[in-house]
Amino acid sequence: MEKRLMHAVQYNAYGGGPNALKQVEVPIPSPNKDEILIKMEAASINPLDWKIQKRILWPILPAKFPYIPCMDVAGEVIEVGKGVTKFKAGDKVVGLTSPFSGGGLAEFAVIKESVTALRPPEISASEFAGLPVAGITALQALSQSIGIKLDGSGERKNILVTAASGGVGHYAVQLAKLGNAHVTATCGARNIEFVKSLGADEVIDYRTPEGAALKSPSGKKYDAVIHCANEFPWSVFEPNLSMNAKVVDMSPTFGSVISFALKKLTFPKKQLVPWFLLPNCRDLQYLVDLVKQGKLRTIIDSKYPLTKAADGWAKSIDGHATGKIIFEFE
Structure with a gap:
């Protein structure tokens, strides 16, 4: 049976900056063992994302092309893979996609249970999307x-x-x-x-x-x-x-x-x-709880829809954003 498609943004080779980002339709991924499929509500870009595109981590990242960038994701759990015990369909979460497979700039994304945290549904996804990296x-x-x-x-x-x-x-x-x-x-x-x-x-x-x-x-x-x-x-x-x-x-x-x-x-x-990041759900949940308690704020520089991903990409490369650049999904 043919897989359902989703809207995503990807690039097909190193280099090219924002102009190399392509709006595409690709199959919705399925969660493997210990993974969660989420419907995306917000994502955030980090300098690491466009540095990968600039070949700075060659030959390690990305693992293959085409590549859907961005690791910081927030959304709603749609499906859980085998072995997942902390989350269920309907949960609001924040987490990281694998830098090897990517996946953040898409309508659906797969994330590991070990780098995912529950977030309070009463606070917008954008407030949490900047936290992971x-x-x-x-x-x-x-x-x-x-x-x-x-x-x-x-x-x-x-x-x-x-x-x-x-x-x-x-x-x-x-x-x-x-x-x-x-x-x-x-x-x-x-x-x-x-x-x-x-x-x-x-x-x-x-x-x-x-x-x-x-x-x-x-x-x-x-x-x-x-x-x-x-x-x-x-x-x-x-x-x-x-x-x-x-x-x-x-x-x-x-x-x-x-x-x-x-x-x-x-x-x-x-x-x-x-310093090299070692993401884990314990630290991420700690930060989520600080936001919920009003002790930590995510300052949002600007927001872009997925269709304007290239504009947010260019803004990040420019290097003068105040706080985080967020992509929001309808």
Whole structure:
């Protein structure tokens, strides 16, 4: 019997940017063991999505073409595969598609039970669609790498968040404040008041001399840096760091991994740490619960229908979105 079709957006080869995204009709996928089929309500784009298209993770990703991009998804469970015990048809959920198979920019998507969380139906899907990649990245960097206790019970630390108005950055500021940190943040001049509204104690325009030097206005040394901006040389970070500080690089490159190894030799107490996302349902559910409790906000820069996916793709590549770019499905 012929499979039912769904509307999706895909690309057929590396490169091409937004112009390479094609609006297509493809078969609705079926969930395998431990998988869930959801009817999509919202999706979110992350820089990783268009970096995959730019061949940055070749030959690992994507596993094959054509490829339906975007991993952050939120929707309603339609069908569950064998072995699924936590979810049932009708549940509202948020989760991640596999980066190998993709699937977020489509009317239906398949996700693993192990990277899926229940979300409250009374709050819109768009409020949760930005959480999986950016939110978990910020949470894990703060709690696992830096050791911030998000209940505020730990030692107070001075944290720097670069590119604090972006996807990972705007979550990192809010989560660090829940952990009782003193937060200094960098962003462009137009976003200074916005980043202050997230709870940052000090905000620096990165285009000023102070911003370029990453100097805290109060002269504080940083115990840790959540580095979400483009690469800074170690010589810029080092004078601003306390004795045992960590710089956690949210977008590690081959060069930064090499730098990490060298810094272990030359600055054993001050560390440059490349961070790699390890998605799981526990961390995602924790973030969902924070949103439900009003303790964490997803700031939405802009929304696009699936038919305008190329416009949202271009907006993300431009690199000046405030918060998250969301795709909404009717």
